Amino acid sequence: MHPVIFQTVPEVCSFFVVIMLLETCAVLLATGRRYLRQASFVAAGVTGAAIGEGIALWIFPGAAWAGIAEGATAGLLLCYYIRPAAVGVALAYLAFLSSTYLLNIQYAQYMAATVLFAYGLLLTDLAPTFVSSLLAAVILVLTGIWAGVPVTLLLAIVSLVAAGRILVGLHPHRVVGRAAPNLRVVHQRLGNGD
DSSP states (O other), X not given: OOOOSOSSSOHHHHHHHHHHHHHHHHHHHHHGXXXXXXXXXXXXXXXXXHHHHHHHHHHOGGGHHHHHHHHHHHXXXXXXXXXXXXXXXXXXXXHHXXXXXXXXXXXXXXXXXXXHHHHHHHHTTTOHHHHHHHHHHHHHXXXXXXXXXXXXXXXXXXXXXXXXXXXXXXXXXXXXXXXXXXXXXXXXXXXXXX
């Protein structure tokens, strides 16, 4: 029971998209907010392509490839000009797709999509470490579902990985390391009598 990311392309293309998303997840988990901008381009492009294909299949089924191309372009442009909105749309779409396969509760996928859209829209610039961990977690859930990992194991892994990423960003040595240059300046000024 794999989530269908693209309906009109061969299964091999979906495999490559999942691999690309998994690499994006690894970059987000390894670097945190440092490469959130680049990772959001990948997520917004894939999300735009999937949404564009869905709209094209609904309106004119023969133009699915044009819908994929236009959707990817729209996602990339949205990410370039309004990154929080693009991250919100990517989070909402990936959460909707993941929760559709995970939960059997009516309207739960709409709630998950709405909440994660709001998180992406409001917190992309305010709490980038949290948003990058959230985006990595949602991508990891989707790729785990696609790979056929059992749901309980998948949720445990994703929870541990996301919490670990946030805690690494808040580690005391990193806080001291960020404050060290300022402490040296204060120490030099106090030592010089300034």
